[in-house]
Amino acid sequence: MTLLERDPKAPQAWQGDLPVTSRYTFGLAGERFFRAIKDEGRILGAYCPNCDHTYVPAALFCERCLAELDEWVDVGVIGEVHTFTLLYEGYDGSPLEAPELVAFIRIGDGGLLHRLGEVRPEDVEIGMQVEAVFKPQDQRQGSILDILYFCPLSGS
Ligand SMILES: [Zn+2]
Secondary structure (H helix, E strand, O other): OOOOOOOOOOOOOOOOOOOOOOOOOOHHHHHHHHHHHHHHHHOOOEOOOOEEEEOOOOOOOOOOOOOOOOOEEEEEEEEEEEEEEEEEHHHHHOOEEEEEEEEEEEOOOEEEEEEEEOHHHHOOOOOOEEEEEEOOOHHHHOOHEEEEEEOOOOOO
16 A cells, blocks of 8 residues: 555544634724723724725724724614524533524624524514613623623614
8 A cells, every 4th residue: 555545444533622712802993992892881883984884893994995994983882683593502512591692783884793682582673773781881891792782772
């Protein structure tokens, strides 16, 4: 048998686990974006005047024209359910005690992936308006989880 021939009795794959963790920095735009959530309970976008496009979360450069973005805009804390799903398993694959509603919430010309709260799955509708519910300020850590969830606007 030459080096390039495969022994049919050889194992197909090595078995094992690879412990991998990673850490990403926020970057300049992310730093400011998360600081606004933590300190002010505000969601910031970055506006590109060339493209008339508001990036949420805020970005440092326009993906379309590559211009540096320095127009920060408060996009408010209300968005619209663009799509949603129900999670029955946690991120580690273990079953959840109760299914969790997760949605992509359109804000500006972008949006955030987050939980929905104070609503039953059967009452969620595409296009419904939802509002960010923040943790109390002294419990915020500069993370997207400083927003507990988005809940339907009262009266909608
Ligand atoms: Zn642009």
